[in-house]
Amino acid sequence: MIRARTFTDARQQSHNNAELNWWIFMRISGLILVFLILGHIYMTFIQVSESDATFDAVVNKLASPAWKFYDWLILALSLMHGANGARYSIEDYVRSRPNRAWVKGVFYTVIALVFAFGTVGLFSI
Amino acid sequence: MAEGERRSATQGKAAEEELRMYRGREGQWAFLLHRLSGLAILTYLLLHVFSIGSFIFGERFYMAIHETYDLWPFRIGLLFVTAGVVYHAFNGLRIIIMDFTGFGVAYQRQMWYGVLLISVVAFIGAAWTLYPRLMGGY
Numbered sequence: 262m263i264r265a266r267t268f269t270d271a272r273q274q275s276h277n278n279a280e281l282n283w284w285i286f287m288r289i290s291g292l293i294l295v296f297l298i299l300g301h302i303y304m305t306f307i308q309v310s311e312s313d314a315t316f317d318a319v320v321n322k323l324a325s326p327a328w329k330f331y332d333w334l335i336l337a338l339s340l341m342h343g344a345n346g347a348r349y350s351i352e353d354y355v356r357s358r359p360n361r362a363w364v365k366g367v368f369y370t371v372i373a374l375v376f377a378f379g380t381v382g383l384f385s386i
Numbered sequence: 387m388a389e390g391e392r393r394s395a396t397q398g399k400a401a402e403e404e405l406r407m408y409r410g411r412e413g414q415w416a417f418l419l420h421r422l423s424g425l426a427i428l429t430y431l432l433l434h435v436f437s438i439g440s441f442i443f444g445e446r447f448y449m450a451i452h453e454t455y456d457l458w459p460f461r462i463g464l465l466f467v468t469a470g471v472v473y474h475a476f477n478g479l480r481i482i483i484m485d486f487t488g489f490g491v492a493y494q495r496q497m498w499y500g501v502l503l504i505s506v507v508a509f510i511g512a513a514w515t516l517y518p519r520l521m522g523g524y
Contacts, residue, residue: 382439
């Protein structure tokens with residue numbers, strides 16, 4: 262993980278391009294997610310009631326390609342952002358190398374399964 | 387003072403300043419809260435994708451999960467998820483400003499109190515708007 266306060270620090274500290282690219286990705290995806298997620302919360306939680314999220318309402322909403330795309334963008338960006346953020350925590354707190362390997366293995370598998378499940382769900386309608 | 391010495395003295399000062407920003411002060415709490423809220427949001431996201439995506443198993447399966455989530459602890463929990471997302475979002479913007487502008491680090495403490503204020507306002511605002519629904523059921 263990169264502990265840097267500026268882009269220049271981050272570039273100097275990164276051992277490889279992948280780590281620097283993740284550092285940049287976290288900032289860019291975060292900026293996009295601010296709008297996507299706050300909009301999503303406002304539209305689906307503040308503006309309408311939870312009881313409106315019935316089976317039919319969900320199916321009807323996701324029939325529209327625009328909502329499919331909006332929700333899939335949230336799914337993809339937030340899972341990558343969240344997975345990388347959790348990776349920082351795992352690398353900081355799981356100190357032994359073998360433990361880190363299996364914790365990461367299980368964790369990435371769960372992320373991949375949820376991503377596949379969400380994508381199949383979105384595009385199955 | 388030789389050029390090299392002067393440079394290392396400046397670097398030492400910068401490193402000291404960095405420690406002061408993270409150790410035991412606002413920067414450390416901002417960092418800790420950012421991690422905790424991030425992990426909490428990720429946990430919620432995994433559950434959320436599963437429970438909403440479960441409509442592919444049919445209406446009965448979907449509604450069984452949905453009715454469980456209608457219990458009051460979950461309804462109140464949504465408020466904390468909202469506040470957590472608002473904190474994580476605005477503290478993330480604070481991090482971006484610190485990383486990519488010249489003035490960001492100088493005002494990081496003030497910005498953090500702004501982030502806290504926005505989060506509290508969002509929590510109270512959401513609780514105020516949703517109070518009848520959260521208490522009385524949907």
